[in-house]
Amino acid sequence: MSVATESLGLDEMFGERSSPSKSNSDSRRDILVTAANCFRENGFSATSIDDVAHALRATKGRIYHHFRSKTDLFFAVYRMGMEINFRATEPHTRGDAPALLKLARMSVAHSIALMREQSFQRVLAQGVALHQQGSTTAAQRETLSELIDIRNSYEALFRKAIEAAAQQHKIKLSDPSIASKSFLAVLNSTVFWYSPREDNPHAEQLAIARELVTYALRGIGADMPDEALTFMEQSNDE
Amino acid sequence: MSVATESLGLDEMFGERSSPSKSNSDSRRDILVTAANCFRENGFSATSIDDVAHALRATKGRIYHHFRSKTDLFFAVYRMGMEINFRATEPHTRGDAPALLKLARMSVAHSIALMREQSFQRVLAQGVALHQQGSTTAAQRETLSELIDIRNSYEALFRKAIEAAAQQHKIKLSDPSIASKSFLAVLNSTVFWYSPREDNPHAEQLAIARELVTYALRGIGADMPDEALTFMEQSNDE
DNA sequence: TTGACAACATACTCGGTAGTATGTTCCTCT
DNA sequence: AGAGGAACATACTACCGAGTATGTTGTCAA
Known part of the structure; x- marks a missing residue:
């Protein structure tokens, strides 16, 4: 999605350590992109976790596995x-x-x-x-x-x-x-x-x-x- | 609150017909001012009607007497x-x-x-x-x-x-x-x-x-x- | 092969909230 | 004076949504 993560000097600023498990990082990234779209369309508090999960064709479990809370996701x-x-x-x-x-x-x-x-x-x-x-x-x-x-x-x-x-x-x-x-x-x-x-x-x-x-x-x-x-x-x- | 309603030509644009009952209009205006503060501080969907009512030292009844819904108030x-x-x-x-x-x-x-x-x-x-x-x-x-x-x-x-x-x-x-x-x-x-x-x-x-x-x-x-x-x-x- | 763990899905709790239904008080008009 | 309505307060419902607890599946390592 044109958000290429090259190795610039900014990584440690955002704590994006290149994790060994590839699919894990990809899944997390997909959640972030989808959540960004939901937050854009409906705002933070008007967006439910279930909304994001539905847009992902998944369930809450997936999101709460990667993020502790809705605020953390935001x-x-x-x-x-x-x-x-x-x-x-x-x-x-x-x-x-x-x-x-x-x-x-x-x-x-x-x-x-x-x-x-x-x-x-x-x-x-x-x-x-x-x-x-x-x-x-x-x-x-x-x-x-x-x-x-x-x-x-x-x-x-x-x-x-x-x-x-x-x-x-x-x-x-x-x-x-x-x-x-x-x-x-x-x-x-x-x-x-x-x-x-x-x-x-x-x-x-x-x-x-x-x-x-x-x-x-x-x-x-x-x-x-x-x-x-x-x-x-x-x-x-x- | 420095929102003086003089008789300009804008009244009919906003439907603020000068109603005969004075206290009614004042109460409504107080609700609007208080609601504006609440919406500013917490945003629309994060502000509950009870929040506005509490800030007014009143209850929901007062707000719902003047406005049909939360969206109407907004x-x-x-x-x-x-x-x-x-x-x-x-x-x-x-x-x-x-x-x-x-x-x-x-x-x-x-x-x-x-x-x-x-x-x-x-x-x-x-x-x-x-x-x-x-x-x-x-x-x-x-x-x-x-x-x-x-x-x-x-x-x-x-x-x-x-x-x-x-x-x-x-x-x-x-x-x-x-x-x-x-x-x-x-x-x-x-x-x-x-x-x-x-x-x-x-x-x-x-x-x-x-x-x-x-x-x-x-x-x-x-x-x-x-x-x-x-x-x-x-x-x-x- | 099995056990351990990651990566989810399912099923539930529970507090908060929009909206309603119904009382209560006071004022006003006749 | 009393009937009616405006201007609220009180009490309640019904639902939604965040967070949790637990089950299920795949994978990898020993």
Whole structure:
């Protein structure tokens, strides 16, 4: 499902130790993907474990064999969604390209990953909502704030890139915090209105990403560098 | 609660006929405000009617006397939230000010209303989520799409203002639809991270609104007109 | 071959919750 | 003054859904 687990340096961050039993990991992954779709369609608390099991053509037993509780399942889906984002974005933070170009490439990669993995991204949105609300147990609350930390570190990736670009290109950011929040708000907005077209949505997604990044960069007073889209040949897997 | 119901032309849009019994309307309004807070804190399906009743220091009977179902209550809260937004924004769409100035004033008013009435705004966000998901009965589905229509007409208010400003100031919008979606995404982003400070949050909210509108306007290639904030003397009610 | 364990399925409990049915109080109109 | 209804509270039902306890099947290792 285009969520290839290559050996990047992020594995230990998400605790995805390459387990010896292959089928076990596959089954778990199928549950995560199916659960992500259910959570997207019905929301967390409106989705029952039986719903996920039915979508899997299985029963609760299978899910509870892999996850301790419904909340645990949700957290695992959240982790996987964040992992997708990191794998898409983090490679572009390195290298010695100009800061603005790096920022633009990060943004395009993030935006496209967002549209390609809609289910997981909506779960991420629900995750922050759950955080603003009150979790049940203390352990869950701790795990949740750990997930929020991961998200914050992801947003910090963008914030640093924005500030680096601003410094290098002599842009004045009156409030870097609000600027980066607005920046990501634009990129993330597709979650609320985008739904993929038929056949090959890749061209459409690329065009939308280009529009969004152009808008977001203008907001901080920068122009979209044309080379920002030239790295996109790699994105044909499967 | 700073939701004054003056006689604007919007009343029939929301069916808030000025009923003769005063206490009835007040009680209903209290339920809506309390329900909005509960929905904000726990989400729709995680909030029970008994929760709302408890927060009201009352019982279910009171709520079910005014609303047929939990979904009806949610819809009423949604309507009230949209009404707040319309009352804040719509006055600035009229008049013969320059298009860009009108757009800026609408945006500032919208942004501040968003921060002042957090509870209702989060319910609005949940409403679109519910729409993307599947409602239960057919009647609810119809009502929900009616509410989405109201929201769309509200967004159309901004889209028209953006296009008018673009035309009048000779700005090139490569994709007006995405531009307006991004524009509103920036203004609405406070829902996810803003929480009011102590005492008088008005100055803080105004500063944030100024930042957001500046960012959003830059995204479409326009500069924030300084007169956009001069209308804000009226906002001291209660 | 067997025993042990993984990977499920089946069958059940039990607390919570939407909705209803029915009382009770107070006000208002005639 | 009394009849009727609005505005609730109380008591109850019926069901759903999270979690558990236990059974079943395959597999692999010794």
